[in-house]
Amino acid sequence: MSITYLEAIREAQARALAEDPRVFIYGQDVGAFGGAFKATKKLAQEFPGRVVDAPISEDAILGAAIGAAIEGMRPIVEMQFADFSTVAFNQIVNQAATLHWRTQVPCPITVRLPSGGTSGSGPFHSQSMEAIYAHYPGLIVLTPATVDDAYSMLLEAVAIDDPVIFCEHKYLYYHLKAERLPTEAMPVGKARIAREGRDLTIVAYSAMVHEALEVAEELNGEGTQVEVVDLRSVKPLDTDTVMASVARTGRLLCVGEAFPWGGVTAEVVARVASEGFDLLDAPPQRLNAKDTPIPYHPTLWAAHRPTARSIAVAARNLLRR
């Protein structure tokens, strides 16, 4: 048997629905048709009345989910594309994020964001929104890079009493497979050493973990050992694991698929620079997507996001310093 990243997300939701009557799923086309990416395939049939098609009004979807959460439910919201969550931005960052702080009433909603680029999708169907949401106090932001994490972290997201932004990568949906669903999991908020090495630390998350692993393999052939840290969650951010890795290697390259201004990679570099400056043998580096909207044309798109190729160039430059 093998299971894809997408199927793992489907299975996690099925289990959450089965185990907790307070869980329901709300989103565009999630019902009879199983969602734009089929992440809710057949769930409407298996759990009648609990997988509900929503209007094309993202702020209404989020607002209703928050209302249901205040009333004691645990909604899972599917945004059709992460990009459209901007239409619901007010509800997420003003309402959901601050609800508990303002009122001490918890807001246990999970907002699933199909994130990241795929060829030909352009500026409104490709974005990575994790940095934007991580900026706001009160939100938890998860970025699973593996089938195991997609499954276990989604279950955890539903169980957490706070609003969780669950960034699932659209490229990994179909391309990533595992033998079976996991039976145990690392806790949310703990980063994972995806590959050990002693010469250079590459910190990555979501799809970029796989690009980084490819680079590690390539450089291994050249006698360089790259350590790859998979952040798993960008908020909370496991600075300890990153720092320990940098202590071993002395060099840091942080890679993200989002835009370069500010963001997760900037946060990691800032933390290492201010808390672990003495551990560094060279200036910490970061690599992001280009500082432009995300292009449609496959050629431009391929040049826009970091890839194993551009990461390898950055890694070699850093190793020479």
Added chain:
Amino acid sequence: MNERTINREVSSIREDITAKRKAATAAVSRRTFVKRVSAIGAGTAVLSRVPTRPTKAQYGPPHADGLPAQQLTAMFTDMVKIRQWESKIKDLILKGGFRGVAHLYVGQEAVAVGVCSALRKDDYIASNHRGHGHLIAKGGDLKLMLAEITHKAAGYCKGYGGSLHITDVNLGILGMNGIVGASHLFAAGAAYGIKVKGTDQVAVSFGGDGSIQGNFFSSAANSAAAWKLPWIGVIENNAFQIWVRASDVYATPDLAQRAAGYGIEGRVVDGNDVLAVYGVAKQAVEKARSGGGPTLIECKTYRWYDHYGVAGARTGGDGAFGLGYRSDRELRDWMAKDPISRFRKFLVSEKVLTEAGADEITAEVRKAVEEAATFAEAQPVPKPEDGLLHVFAQGAVPLHTA
């Protein structure tokens, strides 16, 4: 990255913007500008004049009376253009290797052509993701559109907009848009601009049945009503919002009923009858031009293909069959109401066209479509570094490189 190319690019864009801005300000002197702004919103409530509920009678008779043969023929030609151009896109996608997406408009041609035939060149339209038809009906060039959706530099937006964002302000096309509902607010905004300038243009937004659920639409309709803006909202009710059936998510049979709540007139029209659409649009346009305020027009129609792409479609044939969320029977029933065959039959019976004449038009359009495809295909694909262009209109902010 070649800095010189960027600089050249930037200064040409800058000149362009300056010229446009000059032209715009020349049209409105400062004094009238101030006066008109303060007049907007002053006691313009229209609630009392509003029919409460659109009735069956509002499907109305066609208002073709008096339309010259030349215009009728032009309308037929535009409908055929949309059908042929999109069928070509469909065939290209089916062939493989086509670099572009498409939300096909086929089946809905009567709406775009009926509405746009009632507009002047300097009137505006704002379009959505299913907008190729709107653009062609508003005068969009088949070659430039095909180049655009394949992301070639020769396209309307130099290939950066793609199928979802084709824009040509010179033709009054404020742009297609990938965000559902956005068109309504942009057209209402343009209508506000028109009111401020004091011209007699109008602004039309096209949106699907799914486009009226969010606050873009409600804000557009409410502001247009409150300020009596020359805005016309066209709702193309094609029965689906991706795979969700409109009738499953609305409690009212007619979406135009909503108009009453905002204090504007709502009309329901057979969206597969180009003359009926034209007639209703014409009245709405005349009303808007003469300061009578907005109208909401719901056109009942049906899309022949899948939400996007070519699932269930075949080369050389019409319609997408075997889709899980609708029956082939339902599609066939709608295809029997083909807006083009229907109009063609009418034109022949009225002796506006002969069968041979209609065939000739179709053949000419087909030739133009082939030429467009050849043109677009021959254009060079962009270079990776081209992706760094156009981020800012004035290019004053250096791009981040980390």
